Amino acid sequence: MSLSLIGYVHxxxxxxxxxxxxxxxxxxxxxxxxxxxxxxxxxxxxxxxxTAFMIYNLYGRFGLFHIMAxxxxxxxxxxxxxxxxxxxxxxxxxxxxxxxxxxxxxxxxAFFAEVLTRLPFLIGVEKDILFYFYGLxxxxxxxxxxxGSRYFRRYLDSxxxxxxxxx
Numbered sequence: 727m728s729l730s731l732i733g734y735v736h737x738x739x740x741x742x743x744x745x746x747x748x749x750x751x752x753x754x755x756x757x758x759x760x761x762x763x764x765x766x767x768x769x770x771x772x773x774x775x776x777t778a779f780m781i782y783n784l785y786g787r788f789g790l791f792h793i794m795a796x797x798x799x800x801x802x803x804x805x806x807x808x809x810x811x812x813x814x815x816x817x818x819x820x821x822x823x824x825x826x827x828x829x830x831x832x833x834x835x836a837f838f839a840e841v842l843t844r845l846p847f848l849i850g851v852e853k854d855i856l857f858y859f860y861g862l863x864x865x866x867x868x869x870x871x872x873x874g875s876r877y878f879r880r881y882l883d884s885x886x887x888x889x890x891x892x893x
Contacts, residue, residue: 736777743770744837747830756888764826771802771829790863794836801829819889823882831874839866 729737746767753760778795782788805826808818842862851858 732777732780736774736781739770739774739777740833740837743767743774743833746770747833751827751830754888755885767830768802768806771798771833774833775799775802790860794832798829798832798836801825801832805829820886823885824878827878827885828874831871831878834874835867835870838870839863842866 746763750760750763750767753763775795775798778798779792781791802825805822805824808814808821808825812818814821839862842865843859845862846855846858
């Protein structure tokens with residue numbers, strides 16, 4: 727399968743967002759570096775999501791992956807807008823932490839789904855390909871979100887300690 731220019735831009739933005747998102751989750755929160763990496767992640771995701779709505783491979787129409795891109799857009803905005811407008815006043819930082827975390831986890835889920843859905847083609851499955859395709863998407867998404875929820879519960883308190891004064 728060959729990629730179009732949109733496909734290459736989408737791939738490059740996704741790899742950049744994966745790298746930056748990983749750094750943002752891993753490195754200390756509330757620093758200037760965190761902010762700069764976070765804005766880099768945001769920019770890469772805007773490009774990634776913009777190109778996602780231009781890709782129509784399966785059926786040539788709006789489909790499941792476009793719906794997932796809408797959800798991803800909502801988590802990205804849910805994480806950045808509260809920091810921009812400092813609202814809701816009492817807990818905008820909590821919104822930022824939760825939505826941005828799940829934005830990155832959603833990106834990991836998409837990555838693992840993309841990798842796993844290549845398996846049936848690599849091993850030569852020819853029957854019921856959509857069953858395997860969507861089953862692997864569900865497995866990748868569910869597994870990634872399950873692992874992500876465990877880390878979220880484990881590290882949430884330490885991330886919230888980096889909370890700016892008055893948030």
